[in-house]
Amino acid sequence: MVRSHFEYAGALWNQSRKGDIKRLEKVQMRATKLVNNVKHLSYENRLKELKLPTLKYRRLRGDMIEVYNIIHGKYDKTCSLELE
Numbered sequence: 001m002v003r004s005h006f007e008y009a010g011a012l013w014n015q016s017r018k019g020d021i022k023r024l025e026k027v028q029m030r031a032t033k034l035v036n037n038v039k040h041l042s043y044e045n046r047l048k049e050l051k052l053p054t055l056k057y058r059r060l061r062g063d064m065i066e067v068y069n070i071i072h073g074k075y076d077k078t079c080s081l082e083l084e
């Protein structure tokens with residue numbers, strides 16, 4: 001549930017300041033501690049056990065996907081962002 005909130009419209013609100021990135025990553029750190037069978041492990045090991053990438057990696061991957069889609073014309077060209 002937490003992950004979907006982080007990834008919603010990630011290309012638009014992607015944080016670039018280190019402090020903001022660390023705060024967001026801490027939310028995932030706390031969330032992974034709620035899983036009983038891995039809460040005793042380090043954060044990196046919890047991610048491995050739960051098969052989760054870091055938020056930093058997911059943001060980078062999302063950015064690369066957006067660039068690919070833009071370059072290859074995967075978006076609807078009839079859509080306009082102009083305000084009336």
